[in-house]
Amino acid sequence: MHIPDGYVDITIAVLFGVLSVAILALAARRVGREVPESRAPLLGVVAAGIFAAQMLNWPIPGGTSAHFVGGAFAAILLGPHLGALCVATVVTIQALVFGDGGLVVLGANVFNMAIVEVYVGYGIYRLLAPYGEFRAAFAAGWLGITAGALTAGLQLGFSSAFEYQLLTTLSIMGVGHLVLGLIEGGITAVVYRYLADARPDLRPTADAEVSLS
Amino acid sequence: MRSDLLDRTVAGIAARAQWFLLTEELPTRNGFLQAVTPSLKLVGIVLLVAVTVVQRELWVVGLLVGLAGCLAAASRIPARTFLGRLSGPPLVAAVVVAPQAVLMEGPRFAALPLSVEGVDYVVTFTVRVAACVGFLSLLLLTTRFSTLLAGFDRLRVPRLAVFLLAITYRYLLVFFAELERMVRARRSRTLTDPDLRRTWRDSGNFIGTFLLRSLERGERVGRAARARGGTGGTTHRPAAGFGRADLAFGLVVLTTVVGVIIA
Numbered sequence: 001m002h003i004p005d006g007y008v009d010i011t012i013a014v015l016f017g018v019l020s021v022a023i024l025a026l027a028a029r030r031v032g033r034e035v036p037e038s039r040a041p042l043l044g045v046v047a048a049g050i051f052a053a054q055m056l057n058w059p060i061p062g063g064t065s066a067h068f069v070g071g072a073f074a075a076i077l078l079g080p081h082l083g084a085l086c087v088a089t090v091v092t093i094q095a096l097v098f099g100d101g102g103l104v105v106l107g108a109n110v111f112n113m114a115i116v117e118v119y120v121g122y123g124i125y126r127l128l129a130p131y132g133e134f135r136a137a138f139a140a141g142w143l144g145i146t147a148g149a150l151t152a153g154l155q156l157g158f159s160s161a162f163e164y165q166l167l168t169t170l171s172i173m174g175v176g177h178l179v180l181g182l183i184e185g186g187i188t189a190v191v192y193r194y195l196a197d198a199r200p201d202l203r204p205t206a207d208a209e210v211s212l213s
Numbered sequence: 214m215r216s217d218l219l220d221r222t223v224a225g226i227a228a229r230a231q232w233f234l235l236t237e238e239l240p241t242r243n244g245f246l247q248a249v250t251p252s253l254k255l256v257g258i259v260l261l262v263a264v265t266v267v268q269r270e271l272w273v274v275g276l277l278v279g280l281a282g283c284l285a286a287a288s289r290i291p292a293r294t295f296l297g298r299l300s301g302p303p304l305v306a307a308v309v310v311a312p313q314a315v316l317m318e319g320p321r322f323a324a325l326p327l328s329v330e331g332v333d334y335v336v337t338f339t340v341r342v343a344a345c346v347g348f349l350s351l352l353l354l355t356t357r358f359s360t361l362l363a364g365f366d367r368l369r370v371p372r373l374a375v376f377l378l379a380i381t382y383r384y385l386l387v388f389f390a391e392l393e394r395m396v397r398a399r400r401s402r403t404l405t406d407p408d409l410r411r412t413w414r415d416s417g418n419f420i421g422t423f424l425l426r427s428l429e430r431g432e433r434v435g436r437a438a439r440a441r442g443g444t445g446g447t448t449h450r451p452a453a454g455f456g457r458a459d460l461a462f463g464l465v466v467l468t469t470v471v472g473v474i475i476a
Contacts, residue, residue, distance in 0.1 A: 005349065006266055008275075050424070055225050096361065099353055186413065195421050
């Protein structure tokens with residue numbers, strides 16, 4: 001889902017860059033009360049861990065494999081604001097160290113993967129958690145990544161540099177990720193199940209944020 | 214877990230680690246862009262990418278790819294490394310927009326279903342992506358991440374953001390090594406190919422364990438930082454004044470931006 005430079009119009013890239021900065025600044029302000037700067041190492045190290053966890057290949061039927069993305073999972077584990085900051089760090093490192101995605105379009109990529117995917121994923125998790133946390137984690141991973149892909153489809157569809165019509169980009173990105181997102185949902189759910197068994201205190205529904213104390 | 218998947222994971226980690234080390238080694242070479250102040254280089258490269266993104270003329274984006282190649286040569290980036298970076302994303306871009314060669318209206322190439330305008334669009338789009346990737350690669354291959362962070366500092370990027378990037382970067386290799394160790398250990402314990410359901414359950418436990426280790430390490434690092442008197446952020450070397458390389462790079466960027474606008 002990393003959009004390289006050249007696909008999206010500069011006006012759209014700038015608009016989403018500004019939006020991302022504004023939302024992440026708000027997120028930083030919100031977590032500032034709970035998590036002072038002294039907690040930043042925890043966040044940075046967890047971001048590195050999520051980055052590395054994306055390297056593991058997961059088998060999918062047909063002999064191919066997929067990767068964990070982890071936006072919704074980060075939101076469930078750390079809370080939405082910390083999750084957004086964490087995934088934004090991962091996306092920025094991916095662009096500025098490994099060249100995944102573009103430079104001018106970095107704000108748009110952060111918006112799709114660190115804001116939409118994280119907040120939508122978290123919202124869905126909180127909404128469905130009363131009906132079963134495992135199922136809620138699955139839906140969060142699945143629909144979170146689909147929402148991020150739809151936003152990418154919007155950015156591409158509104159760009160004159162990318163000749164496909166909005167309906168086409170939304171259909172391809174939306175339907176594609178609605179299917180691929182099932183894998184992300186499955187991974188989110190199995191990892192969540194393990195963590196809920198091993199460290200029940202880490203569940204957002206558990207009493208207070210023990211892990212961050 | 215099937216061994217081919219583990220092999221792919223190990224190969225992926227190794228490729229990332231190799232690139233990681235390359236981006237530490239190449240910036241130490243005595244080249245043109247290596248001598249440019251990071252903050253100026255960052256702004257200059259962003260400007261070059263921005264003027265490339267708005268271009269719709271094939272000859273202009275072709276010249277911009279040429280400029281990226283010249284800057285790579287002047288910065289002593291090995292041609293193989295640079296071209297290797299340049300080949301992947303443009304190839305994907307060409308595949309993505311290829312249908313437009315047929316879909317776009319206009320005069321056709323003889324008996325072929327390809328339109329002249331469509332082919333021009335596909336080629337221009339692909340070359341434009343190549344130019345953008347080329348400029349981004351110049352930044353990655355001539356700037357150590359720590360100096361890039363110093364550049365962010367100078368550009369007044371919020372301190373928390375710079376610190377988060379610094380600590381994540383610092384722990385990447387540690388986690389790559391840890392993940393690789395865990396994968397190898399798991400492989401040595403695996404005698405048969407389990408079914409898909411079992412593989413998924415095992416992988417969930419595996420990543421769960423790995424993420425717990427990350428979280429616990431993060432808590433330890435945080436406690437250690439506080440014990441040393443606070444996180445303090447990273448200390449970057451004070452920026453030196455602008456030199457001849459900065460002036461030359463500034464002129465290159467200015468000339469290109471003005472030239473492209475006039476064109």
